[in-house]
Amino acid sequence: xxxxxxxxxxxxxxxxxxxxxxxxxxxxxxxxxxxxxxxxxxxxxxxxxxxxxxxxxxxxxxxxxxxxxxxxxxxxxxxxxxxxxxxxxxxxxxxxxxxxxxxxxxxxxxxxxxxxxxxxxxxxxxxxxxxxxxxxxxxxxxxxxxxxxxxxxxxxxxxxxxxxxxxxxxxxxxxxxxxxxxxxxxxxxxxxxxxxxxxxxxxxxxxxxxxxxxxxxxxxxxxxxxxxxxxxxxxxxxxxxxxxxxxxxxxxxxxxxxxxxxxxxxxxxxxxxxxxxxxxxxxxxxxxxxxxxxxxxxxxxxxxxxxxxxxxxxxxxxxxxxxxxxxx
Numbered sequence: 001x002x003x004x005x006x007x008x009x010x011x012x013x014x015x016x017x018x019x020x021x022x023x024x025x026x027x028x029x030x031x032x033x034x035x036x037x038x039x040x041x042x043x044x045x046x047x048x049x050x051x052x053x054x055x056x057x058x059x060x061x062x063x064x065x066x067x068x069x070x071x072x073x074x075x076x077x078x079x080x081x082x083x084x085x086x087x088x089x090x091x092x093x094x095x096x097x098x099x100x101x102x103x104x105x106x107x108x109x110x111x112x113x114x115x116x117x118x119x120x121x122x123x124x125x126x127x128x129x130x131x132x133x134x135x136x137x138x139x140x141x142x143x144x145x146x147x148x149x150x151x152x153x154x155x156x157x158x159x160x161x162x163x164x165x166x167x168x169x170x171x172x173x174x175x176x177x178x179x180x181x182x183x184x185x186x187x188x189x190x191x192x193x194x195x196x197x198x199x200x201x202x203x204x205x206x207x208x209x210x211x212x213x214x215x216x217x218x219x220x221x222x223x224x225x226x227x228x229x230x231x232x233x234x235x236x237x238x239x240x241x242x243x244x245x246x247x248x249x250x251x252x253x254x255x256x257x258x259x260x261x262x263x264x265x266x267x268x269x270x271x272x273x274x275x276x277x278x279x280x281x282x283x284x285x286x287x288x289x290x291x292x293x294x295x296x297x298x299x300x301x302x303x304x305x306x307x308x309x310x311x312x313x314x315x316x317x318x319x320x321x322x323x324x325x326x327x328x
Contacts, residue, residue: 002087002088002089003036003085003087004029004035004036004090005027005035005037005038005084006057006090007040007076007090007091007092007101008022008038008049008053008091009097010045010221014048014091015046015049017157017280018093018155018280019056019162020056020163021034021155021157021158021159021161021162022035022091022092022155022160023166024160024163025117025120025153026091026162027163028120028122029128030100034059035091035230036060036061036198037056037057037060037061038060038063039060039062040062040063040071040079041055041063041064041068042064042066042069046256050062050207052168054168055170056170057138057168058169059060059173060170060171060172060173061174061177062172063179065176065179065182066110067183067184070235071097072184072187072188072243073097073100073104074104074154074186075184077105077181078180079182080326082179083175083178085117086150086238086313087148087149088109088150089147090109090151090152090153092105092152092155093153093155093277094157094273094277095157096118096187102153103152106288109150109152110149111150112145112146112150112151113152113153113154114130114132114134114145114154114155115154116130116154116273117154117156117159118156118159118295118298118299119159125148126145128151133273133295140295140298143212152254154206154275155251156276156299157276157277157279157280158276158285159276159298160223164311169273184222188233198249199233199250200249201233201249201257205262205264206227206261206262206264206265207227207259207265208223208234208235208254208265208267209234209236209264209267210223210308211237211266211267211268211275212236212240212268212270213268213290214240214267215268216244217244217245220234222313222316223267225291225312225313226312226313229320229323232263233248234246235251235252237252237269237275238253238256238271241256242306249328252278252279253275253276254278257278258279259279260279260281261279261281261283262284263283264284264287266287266288266289266296267289267312268288268290269287270294270296271287271295271297271298271299272287272295278297279322285299285300285301285302286302287300288304289303289304289305290308291305292305
């Protein structure tokens with residue numbers, strides 16, 4: 001079996017929540033494997049990320065360079081080509097950065113490429129059986145990927161639950177010299193931070209998140225009423241912002257905010273990866289959708305097939321009843 005690597009992202013030394021998910025995905029490919037984490041960056045932030053990963057990965061490869069102070073997929077592709085053994089299997093999160101990194105990396109490695117994998121069904125010889133989604137998540141495609149030349153696999157954030165009670169006393173291996181000289185045709189200019197709204201959805205433990213299924217702006221009040229009785233906040237997917245039913249600061253997803261609630265109610269949200277990538281931290285995900293084939297049900301902890309305009313008021317009333325009983 002070829003060696004499995006997971007490219008791990010970090011910000012300010014804090015490792016992405018997808019690290020544990022990529023480890024879980026690697027174990028789905030080969031339960032006996034000891035995957036190696038690869039981290040790139042510079043300075044104390046890189047060192048902090050490496051030490052954090054040693055708690056779950058047996059080995060952590062470090063690529064340090066001042067050129068990588070800000071993540072640049074073009075440079076990281078060049079670095080990975082220099083350090084990866086031939087025939088490697090590389091896992092990366094299928095998010096904004098991973099979408100930039102992975103396809104070009106597979107070409108440079110002359111390896112197979114599969115994107116947006118939501119499930120791994122196992123090996124048949126050198127062929128890996130995976131499930132990915134097509135047509136905006138409306139179709140689940142069962143595919144086989146030949147691992148013999150190596151492979152680069154994009155894993156959808158949230159599709160795999162991080163393994164529990166994983167402990168390791170991993171070691172950091174410096175691969176910076178193998179990465180070679182790193183120069184790129186593009187450069188980091190600046191980060192533009194979105195303006196904060198009246199409600200900071202990143203600070204709430206419970207979110208009632210609404211999507212296109214809310215149908216019209218007047219119905220947002222139904223979700224707000226439920227959020228009020230739950231002590232939660234209302235967030236949303238991009239179509240709700242595009243329709244100008246809620247402000248941009250309430251949007252969850254790759255083009256919105258990343259949230260880490262304990263409970264996430266996805267109401268009328270189909271489950272596109274762009275939205276789910278914004279829900280981190282192993283939230284307990286409850287999906288409410290009238291379409292039983294909605295992709296959101298594949299990653300939800302609890303799925304409810306119902307018309308949310310009917311279900312949410314009933315849920316609100318039930319919670320009020322329970323609260324009144326507890327007060328008495």
